[in-house]
Amino acid sequence: MRSKNELWIGYAVAVICLLVGVFCYSILPAKPPESPLRVMFSGMGGNVLFHHQTHIADYGLACKDCHHSVIGSPTDTPDSCESCHLKESVYTPALGKNGVFDHPAHSEDYGLNCSDCHHTYAEGDSGEPEACGTCHNPESEDGSMLGRVDAFHKQCIECHEASGVTPGGSDCAECHKPRPRKDAFHDQCMNCHEDSGAGPGRADCTTCHGY
Numbered sequence: 001m002r003s004k005n006e007l008w009i010g011y012a013v014a015v016i017c018l019l020v021g022v023f024c025y026s027i028l029p030a031k032p033p034e035s036p037l038r039v040m041f042s043g044m045g046g047n048v049l050f051h052h053q054t055h056i057a058d059y060g061l062a063c064k065d066c067h068h069s070v071i072g073s074p075t076d077t078p079d080s081c082e083s084c085h086l087k088e089s090v091y092t093p094a095l096g097k098n099g100v101f102d103h104p105a106h107s108e109d110y111g112l113n114c115s116d117c118h119h120t121y122a123e124g125d126s127g128e129p130e131a132c133g134t135c136h137n138p139e140s141e142d143g144s145m146l147g148r149v150d151a152f153h154k155q156c157i158e159c160h161e162a163s164g165v166t167p168g169g170s171d172c173a174e175c176h177k178p179r180p181r182k183d184a185f186h187d188q189c190m191n192c193h194e195d196s197g198a199g200p201g202r203a204d205c206t207t208c209h210g211y
Contacts, residue, residue, distance in 0.1 A: 037052060037053070038050065038051050038052065039052065041081075041185070043182070043209070045205065045209045046206075046209030046210060047209070048185075048208045048209055059196065059198060059199075063078055065192075066081075066188065067079065068172050068176075081181065081184065081185070082181060084172075084173055084178040085178045085179060085180065085181040085184040085185075086178070086180070086181060087180060087181050087182075088180070089177070089178045089179060089180045089181070090177070090180070091177055091178065091179040091180065091183065092177035093176075093177075094152070094175040094176050095132070095152070100174075100175050100176075100177060101175075110163070110165075114129050117132075117155060118130065118132075119135075120135075132148065132151065132152065133148055136148040136150075136151040136152075153169075156175070157169045186202075189208075190202050
């Protein structure tokens with residue numbers, strides 16, 4: 001009888017230890033890896049397995065190339081793509097006819113002149129000021145002329161932060177209203193693949209959507 005009781009006690013202790021172990025494993029956060037690994041994205045066209053290390057080590061990408069709002073140290077955990085690019089997002093460009101930039105607000109409320117942004121245009125000149133891209137090319141390598149993206153960010157962000165208005169350097173989505181999730185993935189990935197001549201292109205759907 002005693003040996004049977006000891007056996008049941010042993011079983012009970014083993015079950016309790018198992019339950020405690022499962023409970024602790026489920027509630028304690030897992031230690032994140034020091035380097036990002038693989039991520040599986042699910043979609044209607046099939047799952048996509050994304051290899052972080054391939055893009056970092058082989059292609060030389062930095063975190064901010066995809067996680068646009070990363071401005072802290074390399075150890076900061078970037079937000080996921082879906083935190084900005086929602087399935088139902090409606091894209092609005094930062095500039096242009098239907099863009100977020102509000103000309104009347106900047107001229108009437110903030111007191112800016114045309115020449116503050118359009119540097120070659122003087123008040124009273126006939127015609128319309130030239131577009132920013134006329135001088136600031138997308139891939140400008142001229143040391144005396146900033147590329148278009150750098151020019152926009154330097155001009156807008158520095159002016160906002162100097163004036164104490166928002167958005168600032170970390171409020172990307174306030175100017176760049178995010179694309180829907182599907183469009184963001186396709187534009188970001190396919191444009192980068194085709195520009196660099198690496199990875200699958202737009203016609204190679206099953207190379208990515210094959211998991």
